């Protein structure tokens with residue numbers, strides 16, 4: 001049966017809709033102790049003595065640790081985009097002699113109950129002597145440590161002759177643009193439950209996510225355990241979005257405590273802690289210059305930007321800045337380019353990746369620039385993009401840049417085609433006319449667009465272990481993780497179609513390090529591409545083997561057999577003589593004469609390797625209406641057009657795009673971690689970190705295309721996870737500009753009513 | 767430490783006797799004392815609605831109430847929706863319409879929607895959206911949640 005390309009209902013839903021999910025907080029072990037973290041109330045200071053006397057006297061307290069109790073544990077290292085420059089900026093699991101952001105762990109309390117742990121944590125008092133704070137990445141560079149500044153590194157990327165581009169320019173456009181600080185904010189906060197299993201001599205950590213294998217290797221090393229002495233287990237995960245599942249200080253503390261206290265240890269974060277302590281993201285300030293010719297063709301871009309890294313450099317190291325440098329040019333020709341990304345430490349929560357990291361920011365920057373170029377030479381936003389898009393005959397297109405250790409080569413794509421289809425879908429010409437008419441009647445209505453290239457399918461490899469049992473059940477063990485994106489279903493679809501099994505008989509396993517030795521995890525929209533391809537290959541091998549064996553069993557030439565829903569029979573002859581996959585496995589027991597030197601049963605370990613990422617691309621178009629009274633922004637129309645080469649499950653792809661767009665809207669209009677001048681965070685609850693509810697969400701239309709399958713994998717797929725988010729900030733900024741009839745007005749996200757109010761005031765004054 | 771109080775909760779028609787501190791939140795009692803972990807905590811300050819349950823048929827935030835306050839009330843949680851293996855129409859609709867991704871917000875949305883649709887089976891679209899705006903979902907963008915609840919509205923019409 002054909003499963004690939006069908007909107008199969010999700011296999012993972014039943015436990016989740018019946019309340020039988022196993023999220024981190026749902027996991028408990030007998031005799032567990034509860035961990036509570038004491039966090040710095042100051043943004044920057046010298047850490048003096050910590051008074052534990054009152055806390056230690058509280059009922060139920062088992063132990064309290066401060067920095068000196070964990071000096072032997074090394075800093076948490078980098079997972080991606082490691083730069084030696086950044087190493088002095090890594091975080092320890094508890095602050096040693098300085099605190100660098102509000103929320104930094106300075107002590108941990110272990111107690112018999114959650115309430116007792118919280119009560120005791122309240123009365124841990126630390127002496128902290130204030131030090132000067134740095135609050136913005138563009139502020140003057142400060143001191144991180146004596147002799148070390150807050151500019152940790154500068155990532156530089158370039159191609160072409162940029163100086164020549166500016167010499168030849170008819171015009172030079174300069175913009176200063178900013179994307180605010182926001183983050184993934186999964187609905188489930190973080191959590192970890194660790195216990196040492198004496199019978200197996202294994203430290204278990206439950207509540208893992210995203211990259212369990214890497215985390216296992218990292219945590220076991222930090223704790224001085226052999227790799228085989230530790231395993232991670234992923235249950236249900238309440239949203240990932242980049243921030244969840246990295247190694248954080250709290251994970252290591254939980255594991256260390258399970259070893260030292262010889263009892264299971266449970267840590268569940270509360271929402272305030274999450275907003276203070278889990279990775280923030282975005283918060284980039286760009287100063288961009290473009291050289292253009294008289295027709296609006298961009299000859300070169302020179303961008304200098306600043307990433308607000310927060311108090312420490314965590315596992316992502318230079319990833320966001322690196323991706324920003326590499327992905328900024330997007331779908332345009334741009335013959336010369338130079339970017340410098342400054343990684344600046346500030347006294348805010350440390351930052352990492354969040355869905356479309358470095359791209360949400362740079363798409364905003366690049367598309368603001370395109371709008372400005374169009375305005376400068378007096379052409380429509382669509383026309384200016386047309387003049388700069390990479391034409392079909394230049395694909396595959398070597399960007400001349402690299403990122404995440406791979407060269408950026410756009411593997412396939414019809415950039416003109418997708419834009420035309422999107423414009424047709426929304427009826428662009430009519431839409432434009434109608435908006436202009438409404439504006440003529442005094443309404444504040446405008447249309448904006450954003451074009452982008454995404455990346456997906458980061459290698460270098462993925463491995464799967466597929467086996468069929470004697471009842472015909474298929475077990476697919478992967479080294480990836482599920483963070484709510486429907487991995488089990490889409491992977492089962494690929495396996496079912498390729499192997500010829502029924503999807504109900506397939507179990508997909510993820511996030512269990514004791515079942516498979518390797519696993520890269522789920523990030524960078526890599527799962528469908530990498531794991532999906534490995535399954536495609538492995539299931540194909542098993543199909544072949546099953547047909548071979550069935551040919552002997554049925555005495556029918558292999559070429560005349562087909563396999564469907566687990567039943568092998570002569571092509572076009574149902575009913576007729578047949579065998580099931582289970583029959584085949586039984587026939588291939590050890591010692592069987594059918595083995596022909598092969599291993600018994602139907603099982604395989606298959607790998608897929610890729611040296612290059614694959615590049616989906618998308619186009620957003622949105623229409624907003626601004627209420628001049630309330631200064632509120634209403635999104636009237638929104639389309640996400642995205643070419644992902646091949647969609648395994650269109651329903652899931654649409655779900656990703658719409659959900660992603662919602663997060664993009666949050667970042668464009670509502671969400672921001674605001675800090676005061678002392679570095680005190682002002683958004684520490686859902687009352688002040690405001691995310692879109694259903695009322696703020698427009699009806700998002702999606703146009704999923706398969707015009708440009710990836711030549712880099714057997715399925716032709718590209719990842720779908722980030723295209724809904726990527727261009728929302730850019731698109732809404734353009735729409736708001738047009739609604740206000742103030743080109744270039746929006747230079748900073750999020751755009752709240754206060755911005756609109758001030759712009760309207762300025763406009764009236766003019 | 768304050769003395770513990772005897773509390774009896776009635777959840778999904780079953781009685782749970784427990785001794786809890788007066789400050790014990792209802793959500794915690796449901797999760798820990800009753801062992802019903804389908805009710806989730808996303809914020810513990812009354813904004814996200816992940817902890818929504820039905821109390822005497824009305825949706826309430828169980829993170830904002832003390833366990834002692836629920837004495838004598840009939841509570842319903844996500845675990846009580848299905849009858850054996852037969853899913854409640856709202857559960858079926860969420861499954862059919864891909865109304866969940868990570869599923870963390872789902873129990874809260876299911877209970878909210880059930881309460882709203884039971885109270886007003888003919889609720890209009892606008893009012894429905896308004897009612898659903900009391901809960902947060904970070905994955906779906908709400909579009910499929912709305913589709914699912916509208917489908918359940920048709921199914922649940924008396």
Ligand code: FES
Nearest residue numbers: 808810812815829
């Ligand atoms: S947990 Fe109760 S409203 Fe968020």
Ligand code: FES
Nearest residue numbers: 867871903904905
């Ligand atoms: S489905 Fe993940 S928060 Fe709603």
